[in-house]
Amino acid sequence: xxxxxxxxxxxxxxxxxxxxxxxxxYHERARVVLNKIFKNDTVYEEICLPGSKKNNxxxxxxxxxIPSHRIIVEVQGQQHLSETRFFHDTKLDFLASRRRxxxxxxxxxxxxxIFIELLHNQSDEEWEKNILLSLxx
Numbered sequence: 748x749x750x751x752x753x754x755x756x757x758x759x760x761x762x763x764x765x766x767x768x769x770x771x772x773y774h775e776r777a778r779v780v781l782n783k784i785f786k787n788d789t790v791y792e793e794i795c796l797p798g799s800k801k802n803n804x805x806x807x808x809x810x811x812x813i814p815s816h817r818i819i820v821e822v823q824g825q826q827h828l829s830e831t832r833f834f835h836d837t838k839l840d841f842l843a844s845r846r847r848x849x850x851x852x853x854x855x856x857x858x859x860x861i862f863i864e865l866l867h868n869q870s871d872e873e874w875e876k877n878i879l880l881s882l883x884x
Contacts, residue, residue, distance in 0.1 A: 748814055750858045752798015762791050762814070773822045773867050774810060780865075780874050781811055781820065788815045799854045807851050812860075816882065819855045821848065824867045 748760040770778075770792075781790045791812045799807040811820035855862035863881050865874045 750797060753801060753854070753857070754798060756798060758797035760794070760797060760814075762794060762812070771822070771824060773824055773865070776871060777811065777820065777822045777865050777874065780871050780878070781813070784875060784878055785813055785816070788813055796851065796854050799850060801850055804847075807847055807854070809851060809855075816861070817859055818861045818863060818881075819851070820863045820865060820878075821851060822865045822867070823848070 748762075750758050750760045752758055774792075778790070778792070791814070792810065793808050794812045796807050796809055809819045810822050812818070813820070852862045861881050861884075863878055865877070869877075
């Protein structure tokens with residue numbers, strides 16, 4: 748699948764999973780919910796978003812990608828919504844994290860993907876409802 752980067756160049760979207768030994772409990776929950784909804788589709792995890800570099804950074808990764816529906820799903824733990832000492836040494840670290848989250852959303856829109864955020868403080872039923880509502884739009 749071809750995608751466009753912020754630099755306006757075309758890239759191939761590789762569906763190879765990024766090596767990651769451990770994922771959060773929220774990620775595991777999301778995997779179950781997504782596989783329930785998209786049981787006839789392949790749900791990819793930890794996919795590099797080519798061309799998502801900004802300001803000399805590195806390419807970003809999305810939590811889940813369902814190419815057959817052009818959906819990107821991000822699971823947002825508490826550290827994505829508020830400054831958390833375990834994840835952020837400074838307020839600037841938190842703001843940089845928020846900027847990366849918005850960059851993923853911008854990249855998704857640029858490439859015609861539906862961008863869905865699943866919040867840590869929502870139930871599986873709320874996640875499922877939000878996903879289905881996003882598909883209906």
